[in-house]
Amino acid sequence: MSKLIETDALIIGAGPVGLFAVFELGLLNINCHVIDILDKPGGQCAQLYPEKPIYDIPAYPMISGKDLTDKLLLQIKPFSPVFHFEELAKDLKKNNDGTWHISTKKGLNFHAKVIIIAAGGGSFEPKKPNIPNLEKYFDQVRYSIDQIDNFKNKDIVILGGGDSALDWTVQLNEIVKSLTLIHRRDVFRGSPATVNKVMDLRDKGEIKFHVGQVKNIIGSNGILDAVQCEKKEGILEIPCDILMPFFGLTMSLGPVEKWGLNLLEDRVSVSTETYQTSVPGIYAVGDINTYPGKLKLILSGFHETALMAHAVFKYINPEERLTLQYTTTSSSLQKKLLAK
Amino acid sequence: MVNINFISSKGVLQKADAVAGETLMECAKKNQIHEIEAECGGGCSCATCHVYIHKEWLDKLEKPSEMEEDMLDFAFNVKENSRLSCQIKIEDVLDGLTLETPETQF
Incomplete structure (x- = not known):
C-alpha cells in the first residue's frame, strides 16, 4: 500500500463548490486535500463551458467558467490545498476511531477526519x-x-x-x-x-x-x-x-453510489443545517446533494459550504466553542488570508 | 404558440407548445420529453439533446454551426437529419415542426 496521506478533510470534486469548500474550511483551520477525475480544476465549468459566460455569480455581472475557476484558485491559495487530479475515490472504510480510509482508483490512500462530496453531476466517464x-x-x-x-x-x-x-x-x-x-x-x-x-x-x-x-x-x-x-x-x-x-464524456454518480449513503433520485440526501449525509462524518455540497427546495446553482453550493464548514468544525472539535468571525474585522482570519 | 411534434423512438407522438425565442431543447425539457437529456443545460457541449428533424422541415432551419457539427461527432447514430435541439431557436414559421428522438443519447 502506498504511503497514507493524512488530512483533516478530503474533498471529492474540484469544481467551484469543492474549491470554495477549501476556503470555508480553511478559515476554521481545517486543512484539505482535493481529488478530481479531470486533469484540471473547475469541474463542469472547466470541462463543459470554460468560455461561456455565467450571469448569476454575485458581484460579477458576467464571468466565464474559466475565470471563475481561476479566481477561486487565487482565493483559496492561502490555505494551500493539495490537489490530486485524474483520480477517482473508490473504496471507503470507517476506522475504529470514526475517521475514514479512502483509496483511489490509481492507488492513493487517504486518512481523513471527514469526507466532503462536492462531485457535482458525479464523475465524468467516457460515453x-x-x-x-x-x-x-x-x-x-x-x-x-x-x-x-x-x-x-x-x-x-x-x-x-x-x-x-x-x-x-x-x-x-x-x-x-x-x-x-x-x-x-x-x-x-x-x-x-x-x-x-x-x-x-x-x-x-x-x-x-x-x-x-x-x-x-x-x-x-x-x-x-x-x-x-x-x-x-x-x-x-x-x-x-x-x-x-x-x-466524449458523460457524468454518473460512480462509486459514491455504493457508499451506503441515503440517496434520492441519484442525489445524496443531506441535512440543511449541517450538509451532513445520512452517515456521520460524510458531507455533501453543491449539485450532488438534495434536500427540500434544492436549487442546482453554484450560488447555492457556495452557501452550503459555509454551513458545512461550521458543522465539520464542531464534528472534529466537539469540545471547542466556535464563534462566527468576519473576514472584514477578525484579525486572526486576516492573518490566515494574508499569510502566504 | 408554435406547435411541435415530438415522436419518440417507439413511434409515440407527443405534441407540445413552444414559445418563439426559446430553444427546441428547452421546449422538450419543459414538456418532459424523456429521450432528450441535455446534460450540459444548453451549452452545446455534451451532445445529449440529439434529435432527427423530419426531412420536410430541415430546409426551414438555419444550417448547423461549425460548433454544432463538431459536437454532433460525440452523438451516436448520427444521420443526415441529425441536429442538437439546444441549437435550434423556435420561430413562428416552425409551427408544426416534426422530429424524432433517438432511443438513447449515447
Whole structure:
C-alpha cells in the first residue's frame, strides 16, 4: 500500500463548490486535500463551458467558467490545498476511531477526519456507444490505455474524430498490427498538428480511414472478432481485437453510489443545517446533494459550504466553542488570508 | 404558440407548445420529453439533446454551426437529419415542426 496521506478533510470534486469548500474550511483551520477525475480544476465549468459566460455569480455581472475557476484558485491559495487530479475515490472504510480510509482508483490512500462530496453531476466517464452486445466484450472495448503493450500487434479500431481519437491514432499506430479510424465525416476536430499527422498517415496508407459508423460488432465465445462499419456504399466488416470508442464524456454518480449513503433520485440526501449525509462524518455540497427546495446553482453550493464548514468544525472539535468571525474585522482570519 | 411534434423512438407522438425565442431543447425539457437529456443545460457541449428533424422541415432551419457539427461527432447514430435541439431557436414559421428522438443519447 502506498504511503497514507493524512488530512483533516478530503474533498471529492474540484469544481467551484469543492474549491470554495477549501476556503470555508480553511478559515476554521481545517486543512484539505482535493481529488478530481479531470486533469484540471473547475469541474463542469472547466470541462463543459470554460468560455461561456455565467450571469448569476454575485458581484460579477458576467464571468466565464474559466475565470471563475481561476479566481477561486487565487482565493483559496492561502490555505494551500493539495490537489490530486485524474483520480477517482473508490473504496471507503470507517476506522475504529470514526475517521475514514479512502483509496483511489490509481492507488492513493487517504486518512481523513471527514469526507466532503462536492462531485457535482458525479464523475465524468467516457460515453459508451449504444452498440448491441458491447458490454459482452468489455475486455476488448477500451476507453483509455493503461498498458500500451496490450495493443502490440493487434487489430485496433478507433471510433471518433476528436482529440482523443486522433491522439491515440497517432500514438498507437507505431506498435499495432493494423489501425482503422472510423468517423462519421471526413472533418476532424483536434489540434491542427495532430489532424495533419492523421491525414498524412491516411494518405500514406499507414492507417485505414472510413467515413461511417459502427452499429454492430461480431464475436463468438466472448471474443470480439470484427466490427461492422456502415458506410454510404454499404456495410464493411473490419477485423478488430480492440475497439476504442471516443464519443466524449458523460457524468454518473460512480462509486459514491455504493457508499451506503441515503440517496434520492441519484442525489445524496443531506441535512440543511449541517450538509451532513445520512452517515456521520460524510458531507455533501453543491449539485450532488438534495434536500427540500434544492436549487442546482453554484450560488447555492457556495452557501452550503459555509454551513458545512461550521458543522465539520464542531464534528472534529466537539469540545471547542466556535464563534462566527468576519473576514472584514477578525484579525486572526486576516492573518490566515494574508499569510502566504 | 408554435406547435411541435415530438415522436419518440417507439413511434409515440407527443405534441407540445413552444414559445418563439426559446430553444427546441428547452421546449422538450419543459414538456418532459424523456429521450432528450441535455446534460450540459444548453451549452452545446455534451451532445445529449440529439434529435432527427423530419426531412420536410430541415430546409426551414438555419444550417448547423461549425460548433454544432463538431459536437454532433460525440452523438451516436448520427444521420443526415441529425441536429442538437439546444441549437435550434423556435420561430413562428416552425409551427408544426416534426422530429424524432433517438432511443438513447449515447
